[in-house]
Amino acid sequence: MSDIETKRLVSDFATDWDHTDPQWVNDPYPIWEDLRERCPVAHTDRYGGGWFPTTHEMVSSIANDTEHFTSHQVVVIHTKNPEGAPPAPMGGAPPITSDPPFHRIARRVILPAFAPGPVNALEGQVRALCDKHLNALGEAREFDAATNYAQFISPGVIAKMLGFPERDEDLFREFVHLVLDLVDLEPAVRIPMFVPMTEYFTAQIEDHIANPRDDFTSYLLNVEVNGEKLSPQHVRGTMVLTLVAGIDTTWSAIGSAIWHLATHPEDLARLVAEPELMTRAVEEFLRFYAPVTMARLVKEDFDFFGVPMKKDDWILLGFPAANRDPEAFEDADRFIIDRAVNRHAAFGLGIHRCAGSNLARMELRVAIEEFIARYPKFELADPSAVTWAQGQVRGPRSIPLRVLA
Amino acid sequence: MKVVIDGDICQGQGRCFSIAPSLFDFDDLGNGVVLGDGTLSAETLELARLAQANCPEHAIFIVESS
Numbered sequence: 248m249s250d251i252e253t254k255r256l257v258s259d260f261a262t263d264w265d266h267t268d269p270q271w272v273n274d275p276y277p278i279w280e281d282l283r284e285r286c287p288v289a290h291t292d293r294y295g296g297g298w299f300p301t302t303h304e305m306v307s308s309i310a311n312d313t314e315h316f317t318s319h320q321v322v323v324i325h326t327k328n329p330e331g332a333p334p335a336p337m338g339g340a341p342p343i344t345s346d347p348p349f350h351r352i353a354r355r356v357i358l359p360a361f362a363p364g365p366v367n368a369l370e371g372q373v374r375a376l377c378d379k380h381l382n383a384l385g386e387a388r389e390f391d392a393a394t395n396y397a398q399f400i401s402p403g404v405i406a407k408m409l410g411f412p413e414r415d416e417d418l419f420r421e422f423v424h425l426v427l428d429l430v431d432l433e434p435a436v437r438i439p440m441f442v443p444m445t446e447y448f449t450a451q452i453e454d455h456i457a458n459p460r461d462d463f464t465s466y467l468l469n470v471e472v473n474g475e476k477l478s479p480q481h482v483r484g485t486m487v488l489t490l491v492a493g494i495d496t497t498w499s500a501i502g503s504a505i506w507h508l509a510t511h512p513e514d515l516a517r518l519v520a521e522p523e524l525m526t527r528a529v530e531e532f533l534r535f536y537a538p539v540t541m542a543r544l545v546k547e548d549f550d551f552f553g554v555p556m557k558k559d560d561w562i563l564l565g566f567p568a569a570n571r572d573p574e575a576f577e578d579a580d581r582f583i584i585d586r587a588v589n590r591h592a593a594f595g596l597g598i599h600r601c602a603g604s605n606l607a608r609m610e611l612r613v614a615i616e617e618f619i620a621r622y623p624k625f626e627l628a629d630p631s632a633v634t635w636a637q638g639q640v641r642g643p644r645s646i647p648l649r650v651l652a
Numbered sequence: 653m654k655v656v657i658d659g660d661i662c663q664g665q666g667r668c669f670s671i672a673p674s675l676f677d678f679d680d681l682g683n684g685v686v687l688g689d690g691t692l693s694a695e696t697l698e699l700a701r702l703a704q705a706n707c708p709e710h711a712i713f714i715v716e717s718s
């Protein structure tokens with residue numbers, strides 16, 4: 248696997264795609280558009296081999312086809328079916344890594360905590376968190392809206408939900424970075440890096456067993472399905488999932504929305520003047536800058552839209568690419584802040600539809616509302632300094648802003 | 653006309669009750685449910701159609717009332 252160390256830049260994404268290639272990381276949309284017209288299923292031999300379908304129709308049919316595709320691994324890395332990973336049908340992080348019929352059980356366990364009722368009750372807390380970080384910016388007229396604002400919101404919410412100390416937020420960002428961004432490392436390097444995360448979760452679980460309290464961790468430790476508690480592996484997997492799925496995703500969405508408003512003054516002015524647009528604007532931010540790409544493994548050899556897929560091939564499941572398909576959306580490549588019909592797939596489709604979507608939407612809406620209330624006019628201070636995350640979660644990692652009078 | 657949600661298709665994407673809270677609500681799992689018997693007037697028909705057009709799972713149906 249020497250190409251991991253001396254990474255080859257991609258010259259043709261149709262036959263050699265790599266979602267960590269700098270060109271893809273900086274601006275994937277023209278690549279996807281080109282592939283959609285040319286292929287529309289791209290292939291790579293990297294990561295042990297896999298496919299990247301680019302149309303909404305294909306993405307939707309894969310997301311809804313649990314017969315041929317397994318969710319056992321949802322992040323593309325260099326190892327397939329790694330040793331020691333909890334086996335199917337549960338997988339390492341239920342329910343996202345679970346297949347039917349187990350998936351339904353694992354999903355039902357967590358849905359009540361993420362339903363609109365409990366989530367709406369958190370709104371005041373999210374608003375207070377936003378205010379706290381905006382206040383901390385003081386009189387600064389130039390700051391980084393990613394590292395000084397967006398990336399604080401979701402870790403604060405998730406820490407509270409799981410009952411972890413808020414002061415550990417930096418650690419959470421490190422864990423998430425390891426799971427989601429550092430996907431292109433040699434297994435021998437990557438695997439030992441998980442030790443601190445495993446130990447952290449063990450300590451939290453032990454503490455919650457000794458001192459049960461009213462939070463999601465204690466809920467998972469005590470909830471019963473058919474008269475039985477969840478296995479320790481299940482509890483741990485769902486906790487890790489909540490942390491990983493809840494942090495990077497949402498802060499990427501908040502960051503992309505701020506980046507968009509900084510670069511589109513007409514949309515910023517409209518949103519400030521017409522707050523009632525917010526519901527539609529949130530959905531359009533989610534469609535246009537959908538942060539999350541998932542993965543599947545092919546279960547057995549079969550033909551998919553004429554493509555000969557083989558057992559254990561990766562599928563890079565591009566919900567963000569589906570959201571830009573002109574067959575599925577009118578003016579798909581235009582951001583329309585008041586788009587009325589918007590059947591986007593940012594939260595996935597089918598049985599794995601994001602369990603945290605109500606929470607994510609609320610965080611995104613509140614974070615933007617508070618930000619533009621404080622700063623009704625702003626622009627990029629240095630467009631060339633904006634950087635984007637690599638891997639399957641896309642969002643700006645740095646947004647140097649200048650506040651305008 | 654009547655609006656119905658097919659509970660086997662709905663994945664709780666939550667678009668319907670955000671677009672048309674007068675027609676839809678959610679259950680304890682966050683899945684969409686139709687308020688009352690779903691009978692539509694001329695005005696609410698438009699709203700129901702908009703919700704239908706935004707449901708990513710195609711779980712909302714508008715049918716003849718029987």
Ligand code: HEM
Nearest residue numbers: 342343492493496497500539541594595599601602603607
């Ligand atoms: C804008 C922010 C977010 C986006 C774009 C997003 C996107 C997604 C997507 C695309 C899936 C589908 C996975 C698949 O098909 O394999 C998913 C699943 C999931 N997400 Fe999110 N997510 C976001 C925020 C959150 C938050 C805040 C939480 C919770 C705290 C969360 C928890 C989950 C869980 C538990 C699943 C697995 C559901 C299942 O497998 O049944 N997500 N998310």
Ligand code: SF4
Nearest residue numbers: 662665666668684707
């Ligand atoms: S929008 Fe569709 S999937 Fe979502 S809750 Fe309503 S019916 Fe269910």
